[in-house]
Amino acid sequence: xxxxxxxxxxxxxxxxxxxxxxxxxxxxxxxxxxxxxxxxxxxxxxxxxxxxxxxxxxxxxxxxxxxxxxxxxxxxxxxxxxxxxxxxxxxxxxxxxxxxxxxxxxxxxxxxxxxxxxxxxxxxxxxxxxxxxxxxxxxxxxxxxxxxxxxxxxxxxxxxxxxxxxxxxxxxxxxxxxxxxxxxxxxxxxxxxxxxxxxxxxxxxxxxxxxxxxxxxxxxxxxxxxxxxxxxxxxxxxxxxxxxxxxxxxxxx
Ligand code: FBP
Numbered sequence: 001x002x003x004x005x006x007x008x009x010x011x012x013x014x015x016x017x018x019x020x021x022x023x024x025x026x027x028x029x030x031x032x033x034x035x036x037x038x039x040x041x042x043x044x045x046x047x048x049x050x051x052x053x054x055x056x057x058x059x060x061x062x063x064x065x066x067x068x069x070x071x072x073x074x075x076x077x078x079x080x081x082x083x084x085x086x087x088x089x090x091x092x093x094x095x096x097x098x099x100x101x102x103x104x105x106x107x108x109x110x111x112x113x114x115x116x117x118x119x120x121x122x123x124x125x126x127x128x129x130x131x132x133x134x135x136x137x138x139x140x141x142x143x144x145x146x147x148x149x150x151x152x153x154x155x156x157x158x159x160x161x162x163x164x165x166x167x168x169x170x171x172x173x174x175x176x177x178x179x180x181x182x183x184x185x186x187x188x189x190x191x192x193x194x195x196x197x198x199x200x201x202x203x204x205x206x207x208x209x210x211x212x213x214x215x216x217x218x219x220x221x222x223x224x225x226x227x228x229x230x231x232x233x234x235x236x237x238x239x240x241x242x243x244x245x246x247x248x249x250x251x252x253x
Pocket of ligand 1: 017018019020023024052142144200201202203227228229230231
């Protein structure tokens with residue numbers, strides 16, 4: 001079954017991530033980006049393939065305002081604040097049924113690969129994956145190596161491991177951080193096999209060209225696109241950078 005048809009264009013993907021209010025708090029939501037309506041407007045006018053939200057914003061700003069016909073939703077089903085110390089764990093805080101009720105086309109879940117709590121996240125993810133696929137929803141795995149046993153979360157070995165884990169778990173898309181070169185990201189894409197890979201945006205770069213260069217590299221390595229947040233909505237001109245992202249993702253052979 002093609003779970004990705006609603007959230008891709010010609011096999012490519014550009015997602016606007018906005019789950020940062022949970023993960024980092026309002027410190028990330030500078031200027032107008034504190035307002036979810038501002039983000040939804042960028043997502044729609046920018047022509048994103050989907051917007052990534054947590055349940056509360058999905059309910060109050062997406063569902064209640066009838067955005068279902070305007071832009072697909074990827075609902076994050078787990079999350080954690082940045083305030084908790086110790087080994088990272090992000091637990092499920094929303095269900096697949098709720099995602100369906102809110103009109104989501106896909107669900108997202110973060111796995112901290114290498115954390116002492118990894119088994120709990122793998123188990124939750126697996127249940128979510130079964131149910132989401134049974135209902136025809138796409139499953140996107142944020143696979144972030146993290147925890148005290150992870151020495152370098154951007155090493156070629158561990159990023160490839162993250163991508164492989166997404167394949168082994170049955171994710172349709174793996175959201176992976178950049179490992180530093182086209183060559184190493186090629187190995188990431190290869191490791192993901194039939195699971196597609198999108199770049200995880202990262203902290204806003206001072207020079208937008210630096211972020212765009214990374215995007216070019218991952219596309220050259222075989223990624224299908226990006227799930228980006230801060231580099232777009234923290235920008236002074238989110239639609240301008242969106243056009244550049246779009247042309248890198250979609251205007252290529
Ligand atoms: P950005 O493009 O802003 O990096 O967003 C991608 C994302 O994965 C978000 O979905 C999530 O909230 C955040 O990054 C998590 O970041 P961290 O690396 O701090 O866990």
